[in-house]
Amino acid sequence: MRRVRACPDIRKTRTHWQSVELSARSRALRAALRLVVPYPAMATDQQNSCPSHAAGDVRARSARGLLLAASLIALFGLVAVQARDLGAIAPGPEPANSPVKSLAATCAGCHGTDGIGAQDSAIPPIVGLSPAAFVERMRAFRDGAGNPTIMRQISAGYSEDQIQALAEYFAGIARR
């Protein structure tokens, strides 16, 4: 089995449980940020690289972090900055026991730990997709398109915000 290194997530959280349900305001802000700072190119099966290993991507992520923090403070006044190292150049380790990790673990029973399955698996891996592609695929399942067997029944159990969180989580996982 290929080894996995979790790439740091731009949304750092402390170990305090936070709902993965995003408020409408933060969703709008994130959408706005994507227009300003393009999301780094996602690792594909072939590239096998973690975005955080590339210096440029680290800076891009940190830039997004700075922009996020600045925007939040500017727009909403006093905001509790949850991230440990927003603004740092080198991202710290991802919190291991986060809500999104538990959520992602519910996918692992079929798709493998961190969405990476065994070689030649008929069940596809769920890493290596951009967040938009992941979200689109889950929406297609819920609408009855795509996989004709099981994913419509499973995907219906996850909210839009949970799917968005999973999309970003799995996009951040890369293979070595």
Add this chain to the structure above:
Amino acid sequence: MRRRDLLRSVAAAGTLALAGCAGSVGRRTQPRVVVVGGGYGGATAAKYLRLFSDARVDVTLVEANSRFVSSPLSNRVIAGELSIADLTVDYDRLHTRHGVILVRDRVTSIDAIGKSIALGHGTRLRYDKLVLSPGIEPIVAPIEGLAAAHAAGRIVFAWSGGPETVALQRQLAAMRDGGVFVITIPESPYRCPPAPYERASLVAAYLQAHKPRSKVLVLDANQDVAAMGPLFKEAWRNLYGDLIEYRNHYSVVGVDGAALTLRFDVQEDVQADVINVLPPVRAAALAADAGLVNVNGRWCEVDFLTFESKVAKDVHVLGDSIQAAPMMPKSGFMANAHAKVAAAAIVAQLDGEPPNPQPMLANTCYAFVAPAQAMHAASVYRFDEARHLFEPIAGTGGASAVPSELEARYALSWARNIWADMLG
């Protein structure tokens, strides 16, 4: 990568592994979780305790068997399609990749007050948290003659993957053409609702190909097929015709191992060439001996948010041995799901944090109806805070429309992926 590279192997049971990890800087001792049982629940718990704690929690896994053998897919071994080796996985990656200390031994007793367990070879292991995933044991005594027939090897259960799986396959291979294979099914709840019907299907396929004058008789204590009933019955009609016969409301009260005869509470005796009795089951003896079995004399009651036993503090119970909430089946997949919720909750508790208030479970049971045809039943659960238990989410889950070759491929891939998720 850092923690995995720095682990060394451990000589003696109970010794802390050296775990050089940035997360443990400044801590001289780490909390220790002992996991008992290396099945779908325990192996998953051991690995995820390490993942969710970033190796800040020491984990010891105690398991009597040297290698993991899966019960799911074992029906395909019984039908001669796979070998037991195909279902066997080593434990060593739990140690080499995740730093789990592996102890091969039985647990003889649990001291929940003193927080230690006693092992067969004489060691005691202290714990801060104990995770018990001990599985089930058959309830044999009420069925007259069954204990003796089972001890003599005349009747096997093959309800835990391993030697009995192979034994049943051999019994079928040795059966004469024109023989009768009988499988008896206990009342729900039992481990893995579709499994007995899958077994009947695959044995029918085997007999149809190799001993076509034989018969499969399914004698079910339940009112109807307990899982995917319409799908199984249609598959039997389409694929096996009158090679399979299904009868409901048959409760076994006695067996004669020598004469291979079954006695029932109401109906006439049935004699067969190969008899596979599936007795009712309950939580394994270890859980009962520790006083954790407090529901109907069979199951362990737990707090579903954390899987902590309602009887013993800091003891968490997973898998088939728990008193499940309604609509929560007993399955390997569920044990794997329980384990992740429990692991996250335990790490949070050890960190002095509240557990995740919104855990989720998902379950998928794949069942074969023929060597290359399978179907599934899936369910997704949310945690209901008011009732403090898991509930199926409305509008989710369901079964296949029809069995298919695609799902047979999915079933095999599912097995390899979940074994990697548990043990890799």
